[in-house]
Amino acid sequence: MKTRAECLKKYGSDYFIEKNIEKGKLFKVSKGVYSEKENVPEIAIFMYKYPNSVLTMKSAFYFHGLTDVVPDECDLATDRDAAKIHDQRVKQYFVQVDFFSKGIEKQNYKGYTINIYNKERMLIELARYKSKLPYDYYKEILLNYRRLLPTLNIQKIQDYALAAPKSNKIMEILQAEVL
Numbered sequence: 001m002k003t004r005a006e007c008l009k010k011y012g013s014d015y016f017i018e019k020n021i022e023k024g025k026l027f028k029v030s031k032g033v034y035s036e037k038e039n040v041p042e043i044a045i046f047m048y049k050y051p052n053s054v055l056t057m058k059s060a061f062y063f064h065g066l067t068d069v070v071p072d073e074c075d076l077a078t079d080r081d082a083a084k085i086h087d088q089r090v091k092q093y094f095v096q097v098d099f100f101s102k103g104i105e106k107q108n109y110k111g112y113t114i115n116i117y118n119k120e121r122m123l124i125e126l127a128r129y130k131s132k133l134p135y136d137y138y139k140e141i142l143l144n145y146r147r148l149l150p151t152l153n154i155q156k157i158q159d160y161a162l163a164a165p166k167s168n169k170i171m172e173i174l175q176a177e178v179l
Contacts, residue, residue: 001035001048042089044112046074050085053078054104055116056093056125063109064119066144069137077117102160119148120156124164127173145178154179 002010007017007026017034020026029040033048043055057075061067076085077093079100085092103121106113117125123145130138145152157179161170 001029001033001040001045004032004034007034041110041112043074043109043114046076046087046090047112047114050076050078050090051115052082053085053092053115054100055114056122057091057129060116060122060125061141063107063116064122066119066122066141066148067137069140096165099163099165102163103156118156119145120153121160123152123157123174123178124160124170127161127170127178128164128166130173142177149178 004017008014011017011020011026017026021028024038025036027035027038027040029035030045030049033045043059047053047055053076055063055075056077058067058069058071059073059075062069062071073089073091075091075093077095077100078085079097080094081097082094103117103124104115105118107116108114126133126138126141126145157174161167161174164170
């Protein structure tokens with residue numbers, strides 16, 4: 001993917017950018033974002049437009065295979081000091097700066113690199129947002145986590161839980177419902 005500025009460098013002018021679009025050599029995939037591939041996953045476009053964001057919540061649960069419910073919007077976490085994302089297709093979560101970077105992984109999605117919280121960190125997010133999620137949805141993900149428990153890194157889960165805001169409440173939920 002390329003920005004308009006990168007396309008101007010490569011093609012020289014808007015006229016030549018448009019000519020390449022007409023020829024099918026270049027595609028406008030979003031406002032100010034171009035690609036040489038016609039079909040670019042929406043999630044890859046968001047990661048390109050917002051490189052300091054991380055896939056979280058419903059989008060990450062779906063990506064990790066913890067639910068089969070396709071999210072209506074893309075859930076992105078940013079640090080608390082980040083600018084607001086003005087896109088109706090994105091739900092932005094502002095996270096404390098010291099907790100934001102915990103559990104970020106880079107993963108490949110259809111040939112594109114995305115930032116996503118790992119499964120251990122997403123378990124913490126599940127506990128943090130328990131009261132804001134539909135009960136059936138929460139239970140589905142929780143049951144899938146119970147099945148995955150032998151493959152998860154318990155030390156990471158504890159470290160993330162202790163670093164999270166309201167860590168005592170999170171630890172109570174984890175002890176009572178997961179571990």
